[in-house]
Amino acid sequence: MQERTLCAMHFPANPIAHEVRSYRSCRVETMLKIENLHARVEGKEILKGLSLEVNAGEVHAIMGPNGAGKSTLGNVLSGREGYEVTAGTVTYNGIDLLTLAPEARAAAGVFLAFQYPVEIPGVNNTYFLRAALNAQRKVRGEKELDSMQFLKLVREKLKVMQISDELLHRAVNEGFSGGEKKRNEIFQMAVLEPQLAILDETDSGLDIDALKQVAQGVNTLRSPQRAFLMITHYQRLLDYVVPDFVHVLADGRIVESGDKSLALKLEEHGYAGIGASHPAGAVA
């Protein structure tokens, strides 16, 4: 409903803001369409023709061995510097995602949960999150939240996510345990309410209790308007967040796709041989 009102508003001449608003406001069948994506890192080709379609409401798991290009995919989608796209396209809600700056992608509703969340000493977690939310809202032409409104929102989310508010008083990720950092990422996602959430190895380094907590957070945020791309090495996260689709990424391409049974098969047989038995072009 927000989108509807936005289309009618008058915007000042800020091309990125305008673009962001216009695609938030338009309904397109496919949310994310990746076609024949090639990307290089430090001169080395990592993604070698990756294609993938994601629709609203879907949860996709991307699995694959180390070095297959899983994290590269997440970083390319969120616009990290040093990841050079050499061919292919990424269309998000009908527009070319690759031309947008990282903050414009965030404002457009793309969220990356980092594999290694960054510590920012001296910057308070709450302050950071409010600055992020308001920056995104500003680009979208929405009213910024004052500190009371924001605090109310944050408290709600904390309750839903079952996170203690002690987290809020600390500096961004500073001195957080591995589990706390990952939960903080999910909490940020809850507050920022993205349309497309990319979880980069969110399960790595977590014990089973922490994993359950993170998974529960993700499940709470599942909705028909929101899509998830879960990048993971292990099957165990998928026990708790059940995906609609599972893709196997090997040597920079998706070599096999299926439903969650594919993950179980991988668990049994491992990744060995998958790339070889499925030559390029085998993707459905």
Added chain:
Amino acid sequence: MNEIMNKQSSSAATLRDNADVAEALGRTYSAGFITKIEMTGLPPGLDESTVRAISAIKHEPEWMTEWRLDAYRHWLTMPKPDWAKLNIDPIDYQAISYYAAPKVAPKSLDEVDPALLETYEKLGIPLHERAALAGVAVDAVFDSVSVGTTFRKQLAEAGVLFCSMSEAIREYPDIVRKYLGSVVPTGDNFFAALNSAVFSDGSFVFIPKGVRCPMELSTYFRINAQNTGQFERTLIVAEEGAHVSYLEGCTAPKRDENQLHAAVVELVALEKAQIKYSTVQNWYPGDENGVGGIYNFVTKRGDCRGDDSKISWTQVETGSAITWKYPSVVLRGDRSVGEFYSVALTHHFQQADTGTKMIHLGKYTKSKIVSKGISAGRSSNSYRGLVKMEKGAEGARNYTQCDSLLIGKKCGAHTFPYMEVKNPTAIVEHEATTSKISDDQMFYCRARGIPEEDAVSMIVDGFCKQVFRELPMEFAVEAKKLLEVSLEGAVG
């Protein structure tokens, strides 16, 4: 973002427009307006007659005139300073006017020229008592003279003396005579000698024994007239057990010439007294090509004369073309404490050489130094500090932390700490780092939707947090915004 200094302005709408225009023009120095006011003053030039003339204008007693002349004669014998890290065109001391004042001298606040009041309002200083809702007592110095002190009555009831230095010399000659020059002797250094000879005004604070000053005291300094040097002199004395917190703010109009500011600040803390001195220095830094700006050569020193006394300096330095300033503490009393918290930001062609000296003489004295330097553009930013443990400094301790942040490839960040230790029971620790804002931090912020410039100021603010915490609330907000303004255009 440019409304900071104008925040007290009446019309929010005009303010918004101004801000938009300023933003469109890139970084601007928002305190750079010139006040049109009739001025009187001495012609440029310096000799004994100039010193006598200043003393005469101020109706000073004979001893004060002699004190100035002694300082002047000493100054003549001193070599001009030559600092390794500063790049300075020679200063022509004969081209400077040593006294400038509004033509009509105000007798009370009600008589202050409205144009002047407006100036201070633009600066956001609640000078007029009716507007002084902030509850901060203010002394304001415009070019060479003090134009009014607020809250005098309330302060007097508490026994606190807060007035201009000229007034203090006339009204409280015994106190002034006892303490003036007792911390910074007239011949201490080139600029201190010059200041002693020609200082025109400044603030005087005296907190008697056992009194806790009921409000924050504050002075705003502004240089307005052209070719004028500002040489103010501040003296703060806290007697036994007295407490005071003092704030100082500085601005100057944009001019193409460099202007000289050479102040001397002396603090005296007797037994169990505490003085907290905070500065937000925003003198005109010159433009993006390095033209104009203030030369800021300041001698600030505190003397923890009594046991268990404490002196704390906090400074946020964003202005001036050149800053040369080392607020220091002499820890004479046993168990006395000295602190120095500093944020210095330089951009474009600014040069800052700042730091502190902690001289430990007494037993179990403690000092703490936290310095945060941020360099952007083609600027140069140096920390220079001395920690000295003298023979008698039994069990004394110092901890120093010095961090530098670089924004861009053409600036410099330097750290020169000196540690001299003569007592085997003293402990001195120094740590310093230099780094830039990491690409990871930037990307993390941007991936959450925070634009590049905001991300930079957020990270810089985090970097400075330890120092901002030490500032009184209103100043902390102002300091933070000042950093944002100063950093505009630093990225990309």
Added chain:
Amino acid sequence: MNQPASLPLVASLLDAPLPASGLGWLDAARRENRAAFAAGGLPDTRVEAWKYTALRGLAQRSFGSGDAAAQTRAVDASTLALPGVAGVRLVFVNGAFRADLSSLDELPAGLSLQPLSQALLGDAEPLRFALSRHYRDVGDAFAQINAASASDGVVLRVAAHTKIELPVQLVFVGAEAELAWHARNVIELGAGAELCLVEQHASSGQPTQLATLVSDIDVREGAQLHHVVLQDAGIGANLFRRNSLRLHARAQATLHVLELGGALVRHDLRAELIGDDAQLHTRGVFMPHGRQHIDTQLAIRHQALNTTSTSHWRGVANDRARGVFRGAIVVAPGADGSDANLSNKNLLLSPSAEIDTKPELEIYADEVQAAHGATVGQLDERSLFYLRSRGIPLAEARALLTAAFCRAVLDDLPNKALREHLSGLLIAQLPA
């Protein structure tokens, strides 16, 4: 102010007979430096680099330059042997090469080694670059004296891609007479070469002397130098060493220094990392006691991409002694990827001793990791208590912890026998 030339020291130093005089460029360089020193004299403490080392006392003395009797001074060669160091050895007594005390018979292939006095008699042209420098700054007074008056030293070259297995030992002995001597080393490691160089300062008798030693060391692409310095000069020695080190691309140098002896000792290390990926690691301990004054000055310049320097120095000052340390790191514009780390920790053991330390960072590039730290203090109380609670008497616990404090920076010296020997000397110098 002083009229430099009227100082006894200045007048006394400038009249030595020198080898290879008549060689135009060398004469000119000696003349220039002599004139510069005569005009500027010794720096006073207002010169930043000499802030903590006063030369007033020294300036009032006079020393004759050179020793005509150097070849006949009695020196017990057996005292010069170092454990773990058994290879080529060059010995200089009062600055003059002593063939009888040296062993140069079995030079390994790829190593060329000659006393400077001999090298100058042959083809001197390869030395021209190093020996024709003019020092102009008043802070460089001892380099001026050296350039004007050095009569001997070492010319050492290692051929490209040659690894010299055994350490090369250079010994400088101050013997008997009250005089001044000046030595000059020119050292070059060819691309990919490897060398361990052990520099030793010792004495025979305890003469009051003034000595200067200037070393130019070039470490070419990918070469590796291990340089160990044991400074155990006599208690009358005024010793000024200056070590200019140039590291080319991928070159690596490690320096381990133990400063024990001398009356007034100054060590200047000027290292320039001029090639990409060059690495420098310096470690050192200075332990002044009695009335000794030991001053160490490091100036490390990162001038190329991805260069690394680490410096860990420890100081222990006892009695009425003074230890001075300056560790300056400069990262030049464009030297991105530089990683520089320096620490200096000091113990002050006596109420009459003094430590002055000044780490410095000067950074002109932004892709940089740079950090330094310095402390002056005492032994950790908790560690002391822990040792005592296990039954170790206080004095012994102190000695143990102090030794451990110093030894920590010598731990990565690869030559085990030498490391243990230095460790023993260090412990012997600690108060009982």
